[in-house]
Amino acid sequence: MGKKYVYAFEEGSMEIKNLLGGKGAGLAEMTRIGLPVPPGFTITTEACNEFYAQGEKFPEGLEEQIMDNLSKLEQKIGKKFGSTENPLLVSVRSGAVISMPGMMDTILNLGLNDETVKGLIKQTQDERFAYDCYRRFIQMFGNVVLRIEHYLFEEVIDKFKQERKVVYDTELDVSALQGIVEEYKKLVRKEIGEDFPQDPLKQLMLAINAVFASWNNQRAIVYRQINKIPDHLGTAVNVQSMVFGNAGNTSGTGVAFTRNPSTGEKVVYGEYLVNAQGEDVVAGIRTPQPIMKLQEEMPEVFEEFMKICNLLEQHYRDVQDIEFTIEKGKLYLLQTRNGKRTAAAAVKIAVDLVKEGIITKEEALLRVEPEQLDQLLHRRLDPDARVEVLAKGLPASPGAAVGEVVFDADLAEKLGKEGKKVVLVRTETVPDDIHGIVAAQGVLTARGGMTSHAAVVARGMGKPCVCGCEAIKIDYAQKLFKVGDVVVKEGDFITIDGSTGQVMLGEVPTIDPELSAEFQELLSWADEIRVLGVRANADTPEDARKAREFGAEGIGLCRTEHMFMDPKRLPIVQQMILAETLEEREEALAKLLPMQREDFKGILAAMEGLPVTIRLLDPPLHEFLPNEEELLVEVTKLRLQNGDPQEIAEKENLLRKVKALSEFNPMLGHRGCRLGIVYPEIYSMQVKAIIEAVVELKKEGYDVKPEIMIPLVIHSNELDIMRKLTVDTAEKIFKETGVECDYLVGTMIETPRACLTADQIAEFADFFSFGTNDLTQTTFGFSRDDAEGKFLPYYLNNKILPDNPFAVLDRNGVGQLVKLAVDKGRGVKANLKLGICGEHGGEHSSVEFCHMVGLNYVSCSPFRVPIARLAAAQAAVKTRTNRK
């Protein structure tokens, strides 16, 4: 006998999840612990991969193993596949190793045909039910396997509903359902030129084939790209005997979380629909009832359900996301998996589980994805803002979003790429809308519940979402929606609050988030465990205060160029740049000195007691001058229109200077300490401003820790010269004022050459701060602006590069250089302080890398400080580093 491709549920377990997929392993596990699971079997991911390896053909032996398991299933259930007396019906569902909800295909009620439907009637004595199953089956099979457009089926149903003057499917009677079945079969014949397949075995094999194939449908591919799931995993296929939630009013189907996935509250949370099959809930077509209603409607079922929830949480040691069906008062479980949750819920659940004694603090720290925390660190509505609520829906994913109304996903993507903020508004969303949700600030739907597609996807992405807001009436053709008399057109601004479900007209002011008590507690555990320090990048006292509030232990990067960009100062900065002589330049610098000194006093005072790394001027000087192109157009116009000769002369002179300073490759041009070397007076002024600020603060009783940072060093000679300039300037001020202060002088390490010669550079440095943005650009030889706008998306979509190296530190390339520099630097100076201040400092995989190579700290934007704290703790847990 060949490879085992098929496992009955009772043969499997969580341990072979890689073979069975998440759903299959969950069903096996539940079967093993004695929960009521309809019997069935799982076809392995290996079979799927073989299927692709052989050019989309079933591997040898698979069909036989399926037939074998099918007949065992028949024996177990006491029904027969294709029987006209007592037919076995099955569901066929995908189930990947890493859950991809809604991305791949599912078929229910398989096994029905014109004959077995009669068997189903005999079996159930319910003709309406049997035809409801049959029309559902033709529709799903027609759509998924035969690739007939969904809306064509919907048109048929709508026609019948109109004729019968009913609103819901459940109101259609037997004759209507029989009519629909006949129309569906005609539709199939018309669309594919063949009759709907009547042979149940053929149906089964085609369905399995289709599920395999759905691994590579467009939306699954996109989902994997976004969620960084490898393409080679493949999906398993679950074939399970049907139980029927649509078998009347003591039947139903639902989904539930063992705790609230939005808030984390320890309350079972979910929805169910009476007399419905699974797809009705997920698709969000009918708005379902909250799970608590079940307590009234079917108290025994509810009690059993609660017991099972508890059992599953204890078994899996985590919140479970459960699919269930009630068939004539009997509860069946169709799926369980660890529940996706919002960041707030993840934090609360992790902390609660520790307190309930179910997991350890270390485990709790690993339970929260650092990137997910971003959600909690997003903005919410300003409580002081006057809010006029236009409509209210379900609070499906928390946070406030403001943007232009957009009604289709393609446009949302287009505008999003142009940098516009949009809110995607749809009656309901479908998996094909995913690229629009990615691009939008938030999502608003008119139909669907808390577990509808829009809600699940938005929560996963941390986007605000309001669902099931039935008050809004969308008119796609006119590109508007109405709420009563109010008309909202495409392009109008709205604000949605995913925490309350409110929808408002216009742009409501939003405010920064605050951290919950659980969040604070989790972060305090992180601080106990992590080894890596966490600082923030901040240029203003306000940012510094915010960073401190979020737990930053210092400023890792204070950029001085933003201070130069201040509109009040820009004319002086330009005067400095355009100076023809050293005297003129020094005159302008003298005016800037007191301003810079005040800047530094503010930020140093705000960070009292903590280190503040101030980087001297970095960008090329032409960035402070008017745009060359605009100036060129202006001069051309003035000349043609015989403008004022003096104005022409002045503008031409300015243009000449702008041109003289312009660069072919500004990123690789005259910037960083190359400015300080050629124009030492600029850096002198900045150092003077820093040291004078420090001296004044010291006199005022402050304890400040300045660290002066020289950017873009490529050779130790540069740092030698710049260090001397700094020390000389400082010593002079100390002598003049009689006040002495401690300060450090260090450098950015942001070119490959700096890494390669870090031993030589370290001789003149008290610290290194890795500028991984520039280091990535130079190591890859591509500029971020050009790459991200041109070829990088292609590289990522085609997996030529695994990640955007500007988001996730490239360990293989850039990481080698960082490691080299760390080793060389510490080799000559064991106590060299090492940090990182590129954007990677707030990204969890990069933080882990920084931990591994032994940096002292990471520095990131203030709002990512909590993320970095958690990521640093996770790194410490993972590498079992001793507690500090």
Add this chain to the structure above:
Amino acid sequence: MGKKYVYAFEEGSMEIKNLLGGKGAGLAEMTRIGLPVPPGFTITTEACNEFYAQGEKFPEGLEEQIMDNLSKLEQKIGKKFGSTENPLLVSVRSGAVISMPGMMDTILNLGLNDETVKGLIKQTQDERFAYDCYRRFIQMFGNVVLRIEHYLFEEVIDKFKQERKVVYDTELDVSALQGIVEEYKKLVRKEIGEDFPQDPLKQLMLAINAVFASWNNQRAIVYRQINKIPDHLGTAVNVQSMVFGNAGNTSGTGVAFTRNPSTGEKVVYGEYLVNAQGEDVVAGIRTPQPIMKLQEEMPEVFEEFMKICNLLEQHYRDVQDIEFTIEKGKLYLLQTRNGKRTAAAAVKIAVDLVKEGIITKEEALLRVEPEQLDQLLHRRLDPDARVEVLAKGLPASPGAAVGEVVFDADLAEKLGKEGKKVVLVRTETVPDDIHGIVAAQGVLTARGGMTSHAAVVARGMGKPCVCGCEAIKIDYAQKLFKVGDVVVKEGDFITIDGSTGQVMLGEVPTIDPELSAEFQELLSWADEIRVLGVRANADTPEDARKAREFGAEGIGLCRTEHMFMDPKRLPIVQQMILAETLEEREEALAKLLPMQREDFKGILAAMEGLPVTIRLLDPPLHEFLPNEEELLVEVTKLRLQNGDPQEIAEKENLLRKVKALSEFNPMLGHRGCRLGIVYPEIYSMQVKAIIEAVVELKKEGYDVKPEIMIPLVIHSNELDIMRKLTVDTAEKIFKETGVECDYLVGTMIETPRACLTADQIAEFADFFSFGTNDLTQTTFGFSRDDAEGKFLPYYLNNKILPDNPFAVLDRNGVGQLVKLAVDKGRGVKANLKLGICGEHGGEHSSVEFCHMVGLNYVSCSPFRVPIARLAAAQAAVKTRTNRK
């Protein structure tokens, strides 16, 4: 007793040249082998360095050691320093370890004052001679030590000459010279507010101090920058008893080379001036007589001189550059050193010395500086050009130069930096003109001989130079020169031929050089010894043929973009770039295919039997489109002038596309294989053109070896994809034509990331070719265009960087990456072929590095192939590598 700072000549030798400097060691060595050298002593370079270390003060004990040696010298000579009866006079000269001719200061006749001049008269019975010495001494001391401007002394002499109606100094009588002395003393008093120092010992100490100080005068600093001489070496000072070339008509002074330094011919070559002191020859004020004239004038002296020349050549095993003085018929040697020579001479001398059995082939190879060969590989006058000679001077440094006439060094430098070709025309040049000579194509002087300043400097730099062209009369005020009636103004073009001494009006056509028989022979020795292969970078069959003629063993880089730039093709290339659809693009590519195929046939055929590395398209596509700025001005004008709406629309459309393709940092943009990845159809077309060319040539009986090179790889996935595309394309053509050919697929290694992941990349590569231009740009994080135009000159002038890293491979940074890539690449593929095709491939230090890290070949421009062959041989000799 402290450190020994002073060595008498008889105490020294060549072995302690680092202490004694070149001149001091040479004098010691000549003294040791018994040649007639006036006795003296040398103050060490160590003393000079101590002098600077102590803030320009004599180190402890130096003065005592000088006094001690001075009194020994008095005993040896039998004269007394400061005596009014029989005074000892000395010369005080600088002498660095590495010769810096004319850069530092010399003082002759030291020891004279109002009293000792009378002693000199008693000693010599020659009053005119004594006053001639005294006025020379005051002038030199006044200029060098007291820093009084040279021209002020010249004005005094000129006044006397006019009064006495004489042309030459030698025609001035005693009374005139006495008058000059008095005027000089007045001049000194007026300029420095003190009398000319009369105390001989004070004179001596001041003079030594001045020579030490001259190590850091402006021209010495510039000379060291240009010649890459370290600043910390310091100069020695030689104090030598005077002998007098100005003691009448049986006296004289001269300089000579033991062989012709211009051609290498084995004939003593030099000049002397009767009744003159050394400075008269070097300064080029009087035009001296050829050395052969000495045979007639003083046959015995000449015979002795010839014997000494021979002895010195045997002793030093190289051509000597000798300074001598004849005092009343007796020959004295004042200096000997290895003679500077033109490249042609260096080659001939090295080959001849081997044939004469004096040196080995290996030594001969080390005797020629590879960079110097550049001279021989420069252009000469087209022999077919009709040449009208305007004037004729001395052929001081070979080669033809064409440029605008410029009369001052500052302007020459300015225009040179703007990229203009200029010829510097001066009556005579002085060390302060050096920056102008650097910037000029060539130098023309009206006065001075073959060993004048202009001639020596120009030969050293390999610049064409015509000297002593007395027919040209320069009027600096009017900015013109005249030759008879012909007036040549600043900005007019002239052509000079430094091989014949001819000066022509206008731009005479020039042609490529050919290699002399000796050159060919030397290179054949180089080929025997070197391990490193040498290829050329060539884009056309013509360049390929030239490369082959110069000994290239293949093409290391054939760029395909120049083929795209052909004006006939550019419209098709633009059509391809601006295509809105794949079909449109493929249509344009189909038109380019046959053209590219012919290109490749041409170059492959020209290199039959040798490998040709063809690089697929590299530059960003916008380089082939019209200039954005010009287009913008055009559109603005058209709009304002209400131009043709259709034209406006078309231009605006074009502008929109140009803008869409424009990049912030083109060097780091969408180029290299990033084009091939996103537009595979472009690379497909190129590969098709190559393989079709190969197949056609094979059918015609050619043996061709194509190597297809993928540029700018940063990740092995890129090369994987591009290799597949190449192989698939080739296989298809082989199948269609039934002809199979060998070819390699490899990649440029030109980003740090490619070096860091070379092991992964090597899996898909048959060869690596290091693109050290881009690798230098990315490793340093500066773009060549921006750096060289902005801050790099500052960095080099201030020695922040030791060399221009675009000229000399930066071993410390870039070199580490190359080494890493070599090790990683060979680690996974031992037979990986490794080369370099950046401009460094033709620079000797970089070639040595390539040899050391074990590359297979270097590739450089065709004209640098011989340089690379020699440099590779030198590297092999130096590292004692086994012969191949």
